[in-house]
Amino acid sequence: MTDNHVELRDVVKRHGATLAVDGLSLEVGRGEFFSILGPSGAGKTTTLRMLAGFERPDQGDILIEGRSMRQVPPNHRPVNLVFQHYALFPHLTVAGNIAFGLEMRRVPTAEIQDRVGTILDMVKLRPKQDRLPAQLSGGEQQRVALARALVNRPAVLLLDEPLGALDQQLRLDMQVELKAIQEQVGITFICVTHHQEEALTMSDRVAVMNHGRLLQVGSPQEIYETPASLFVANFIGISNSLRGRIDRVDEANCLVRAVDLAGQPTLLARLPAGAGEGSPVTLLLRPERLCLSSEVRRSSYDNELPARISKAIYNGSGMQYQVALSDDLVWAARLSNSSSNQKRFLPGEAVFIRWNADEGVVLSE
Amino acid sequence: MSRRRAWLLGASLADLLFLYAPIVVLIFFSFNASRLSASWRGFTLQWYRLLAEDHALLAAVQNSLLVGLASTFVATLLGVCAAVGLERVPFKGRKLVEGALLLPLVIPEVMMGVSLMLFFALVKVPLSLVTVTIGHAAFNLPIVAVIVRARLRKLDPTLEEAARDLGATAWQAFRRVTLPLLMPAILGSALMAFTISLDDFIVTFFTAGPGATTLPLKVYSMVRSSVTPEINALSAILVLVSMSLIASSLVLQRKSPTQD
Amino acid sequence: MGAFFFLPLLLVLVISFASRGTYGGVEWSFSLANYATVADPLYLKIFLHSLVLALVATVLCLVLGFPLAYYIARLPVRWQGVWLLLVMIPFWTNFLVRTYAWIFMLRTEGLLNSLLIGSGLIDKPLEVLFSDTAVLIGLVYGYLPFMVLPLYAAIERLPRSVVEAAWDLYAPAWAVFWRVILPLTKPGVVAGCILVFIPSLGAFITPDLLGGARSMMVGNLIQHEYLVVRDWPFGSAVSFVLMGLVLTGLMAYLRTEETMNKPGEER
Numbered sequence: 001m002t003d004n005h006v007e008l009r010d011v012v013k014r015h016g017a018t019l020a021v022d023g024l025s026l027e028v029g030r031g032e033f034f035s036i037l038g039p040s041g042a043g044k045t046t047t048l049r050m051l052a053g054f055e056r057p058d059q060g061d062i063l064i065e066g067r068s069m070r071q072v073p074p075n076h077r078p079v080n081l082v083f084q085h086y087a088l089f090p091h092l093t094v095a096g097n098i099a100f101g102l103e104m105r106r107v108p109t110a111e112i113q114d115r116v117g118t119i120l121d122m123v124k125l126r127p128k129q130d131r132l133p134a135q136l137s138g139g140e141q142q143r144v145a146l147a148r149a150l151v152n153r154p155a156v157l158l159l160d161e162p163l164g165a166l167d168q169q170l171r172l173d174m175q176v177e178l179k180a181i182q183e184q185v186g187i188t189f190i191c192v193t194h195h196q197e198e199a200l201t202m203s204d205r206v207a208v209m210n211h212g213r214l215l216q217v218g219s220p221q222e223i224y225e226t227p228a229s230l231f232v233a234n235f236i237g238i239s240n241s242l243r244g245r246i247d248r249v250d251e252a253n254c255l256v257r258a259v260d261l262a263g264q265p266t267l268l269a270r271l272p273a274g275a276g277e278g279s280p281v282t283l284l285l286r287p288e289r290l291c292l293s294s295e296v297r298r299s300s301y302d303n304e305l306p307a308r309i310s311k312a313i314y315n316g317s318g319m320q321y322q323v324a325l326s327d328d329l330v331w332a333a334r335l336s337n338s339s340s341n342q343k344r345f346l347p348g349e350a351v352f353i354r355w356n357a358d359e360g361v362v363l364s365e
Numbered sequence: 366m367s368r369r370r371a372w373l374l375g376a377s378l379a380d381l382l383f384l385y386a387p388i389v390v391l392i393f394f395s396f397n398a399s400r401l402s403a404s405w406r407g408f409t410l411q412w413y414r415l416l417a418e419d420h421a422l423l424a425a426v427q428n429s430l431l432v433g434l435a436s437t438f439v440a441t442l443l444g445v446c447a448a449v450g451l452e453r454v455p456f457k458g459r460k461l462v463e464g465a466l467l468l469p470l471v472i473p474e475v476m477m478g479v480s481l482m483l484f485f486a487l488v489k490v491p492l493s494l495v496t497v498t499i500g501h502a503a504f505n506l507p508i509v510a511v512i513v514r515a516r517l518r519k520l521d522p523t524l525e526e527a528a529r530d531l532g533a534t535a536w537q538a539f540r541r542v543t544l545p546l547l548m549p550a551i552l553g554s555a556l557m558a559f560t561i562s563l564d565d566f567i568v569t570f571f572t573a574g575p576g577a578t579t580l581p582l583k584v585y586s587m588v589r590s591s592v593t594p595e596i597n598a599l600s601a602i603l604v605l606v607s608m609s610l611i612a613s614s615l616v617l618q619r620k621s622p623t624q625d
Numbered sequence: 626m627g628a629f630f631f632l633p634l635l636l637v638l639v640i641s642f643a644s645r646g647t648y649g650g651v652e653w654s655f656s657l658a659n660y661a662t663v664a665d666p667l668y669l670k671i672f673l674h675s676l677v678l679a680l681v682a683t684v685l686c687l688v689l690g691f692p693l694a695y696y697i698a699r700l701p702v703r704w705q706g707v708w709l710l711l712v713m714i715p716f717w718t719n720f721l722v723r724t725y726a727w728i729f730m731l732r733t734e735g736l737l738n739s740l741l742i743g744s745g746l747i748d749k750p751l752e753v754l755f756s757d758t759a760v761l762i763g764l765v766y767g768y769l770p771f772m773v774l775p776l777y778a779a780i781e782r783l784p785r786s787v788v789e790a791a792w793d794l795y796a797p798a799w800a801v802f803w804r805v806i807l808p809l810t811k812p813g814v815v816a817g818c819i820l821v822f823i824p825s826l827g828a829f830i831t832p833d834l835l836g837g838a839r840s841m842m843v844g845n846l847i848q849h850e851y852l853v854v855r856d857w858p859f860g861s862a863v864s865f866v867l868m869g870l871v872l873t874g875l876m877a878y879l880r881t882e883e884t885m886n887k888p889g890e891e892r
Contacts, residue, residue, distance in 0.1 A: 087523040600722040
């Protein structure tokens with residue numbers, strides 16, 4: 001991300017009384033695979049449609065390659081969109097669909113054939129170029145939509161839930177393929193999705209949105225390891241939380257007193273930025289980073305809390321437990337089946353939950 | 366279960382018999398050699414030959430075709446515009462226009478004929494084939510509009526957006542994407558309008574001037590005066606013509622590509 | 626474009642308040658006299674007669690059409706199209722031809738009488754043509770497809786499992802019909818009835834060709850007033866009363882449509 005290729009400046013968009021996009025500012029670098037992640041109604045599709053030109057910002061501006069897009073209609077923007085349900089023209093063949101944009105820009109016929117041929121090879125659809133969209137599988141339709149947009153060599157490719165209509169296995173394959181294609185063509189991709197795993201797998205950077213607001217921007221690792229808010233943490237899949245207060249600060253670490261638990265035990269954690277002694281914080285823990293043990297103090301983990309198994313679910317690749325720390329605080333723990341003689345816990349069994357300070361995320365409130 | 370099915374089948378076949386027997390009998394007796402009797406007197410094609418020599422009848426056929434083609438053209442052109450306008454262009458008073466557009470589909474045909482006749486009388490346009498054509502266009506327009514609009518509504522609106530995204534102007538998007546997808550509905554409804562125009566009696570009855578005799582008017586006057594094998598023969602031909610027109614209309618509408 | 630039919634209709638309304646000139650023209654004045662004349666027993670009887678005929682025709686269509694629609698809706702899908710087409714074909718045949726077919730069948734020396742006399746069932750021909758019976762036959766014949774199509778659409782949407790559930794819960798055949806099938810297909814029944822009732826009420830060709838002197842319906846009255854008596858204002862008033870009746874029926878229909886569509890509304 002050397003220069004800012006796409007820039008949103010304080011963009012506001014209202015749909016009737018609801019604020020669809022609320023003061024969004026973003027910068028996307030050239031050649032970046034950028035994802036906008038959020039639940040439905042977060043304003044991500046509206047953002048994408050404003051980038052494509054189908055909706056106009058009520059306030060703020062969108063710049064692509066340094067040029068304001070305020071007065072530019074969709075057909076003159078240097079962007080192309082891969083629609084959520086592909087929007088393939090049902091009356092045109094695969095080749096006809098892909099050639100459409102080039103024909104609209106009056107590209108010479110020979111060049112159209114050439115470019116369509118190249119892109120057909122890239123998405124491995126040359127044998128099916130004379131089929132109609134209705135005669136293709138879901139994955140093939142998805143690739144036609146991608147080819148139809150890419151063949152125009154847009155400055156920015158916009159993707160609206162590109163894998164949303166595919167089944168699980170195809171989705172996983174296409175994640176890899178999409179990323180590979182992006183690296184091959186080197187075009188800036190802006191992708192909207194509500195699927196956190198998809199966003200983390202494919203993107204160079206991810207923006208998390210909710211209720212029209214930008215919550216956090218960062219690399220997949222930053223988003224996953226250091227979520228900036230409870231919402232981001234939950235959306236990324238961290239479900240266990242504990243309220244507390246910082247009791248003591250010790251360089252980069254702190255001791256958090258768990259105010260909701262009996263006996264208010266203290267837990268070792270990393271000190272969040274801007275927090276000091278007495279700050280109220282929330283401690284977050286990923287289910288897969290927890291260890292369970294039936295014996296006390298046998299290991300060198302930083303933290304240990306007593307709990308009781310309330311539910312045990314076998315799901316093939318591992319065990320999923322619900323563990324009660326108190327009457328109204330239940331955590332999830334996921335243990336993988338890494339060996340066949342792994343210990344299984346039964347509902348009602350007393351256990352100890354253990355983790356190291358590094359595994360926890362502390363949010364200061 | 367099976368007794369119920371048999372009963373249903375019986376009732377249904379009886380309905381079909383009721384629907385088809387008169388038409389079949391009619392056609393059958395158009396080949397009857399006897400002019401008067403309802404009993405079979407041998408096979409003949411002479412009634413068809415007589416029809417072919419009836420100049421007044423042939424003139425009426427010509428008039429009907431003329432009115433049919435002209436009114437279908439007008440109704441289709443305006444109907445498509447109305448459908449696109451109502452579906453894609455938001456404007457004030459849209460509900461009102463929508464209501465006015467649907468009105469001819471629900472008011473009694475007699476009333477339609479009467480009001481058009483009054484209208485032409487008031488603006489002092491003498492009744493002729495032209496007024497008949499206008500009348501036919503008036504009741505066919507909503508039919509075209511309703512059918513085309515239904516198809517338009519089923520079209521995925523993102524298709525036009527996709528065209529725009531790929532560099533098409535609004536007109537190009539309509540011309541290259543929407544119109545081809547609407548074509549089957551447009552042709553189908555035009556064919557339907559043509560059929561209806563060919564068959565229409567009531568509106569024609571009120572809006573046709575002297576000498577502007579269309580086929581249905583001619584049939585009406587024939588039917589009123591007497592029962593003759595020529596009418597049977599003519600009916601047989603008309604049944605055949607409408608059946609083939611409707612069949613082609615259905616084929617056209619079915620051929621439209623669907624994406625759902 | 627909407628003005629195209631709106632204007633003439635408005636004209637009819639305006640003229641219905643005027644009065645007839647000496648030579649059949651229109652004398653511009655405002656009076657309700659024409660509407661008062663409609664209330665005259667002579668004309669009221671024609672309205673009533675039309676209503677009764679249209680109502681009976683509707684009920685007959687429903688009784689005849691329901692089994693057919695039900696049968697079609699429960700056929701394998703590829704046969705449904707064929708049967709529907711069979712129902713539609715007569716409908717697309719010229720109305721005059723279809724009416725003429727019944728003249729041909731019903732007249733004194735027609736096929737029906739020939740067959741009945743030939744088989745010895747009767748010895749004097751039945752005088753069916755030019756009677757209310759003939760008009761009813763013509764109306765039912767003409768509009769039966771209007772009943773079958775919406776009924777079919779409604780029954781087709783009715784899941785088989787619902788009917789099976791009723792059986793499973795010990796309902797006898799009549800209860801399955803009255804308590805389950807009929808209530809669930811009511812919108813189709815209402816639509817079909819409206820679609821038959823409206824054109825029957827305003828029918829012109831059928832009573833004109835099949836009816837006798839006493840089978841005059843409103844449609845004929847309008848034509849008579851316009852083209853024979855040339856009393857346009859009165860003809861207009863009759864037209865408007867007819868339209869009022871039709872629109873009332875239509876409103877009732879739209880209301881049921883609305884209540885039906887509410888739960889599944891999109892966007």
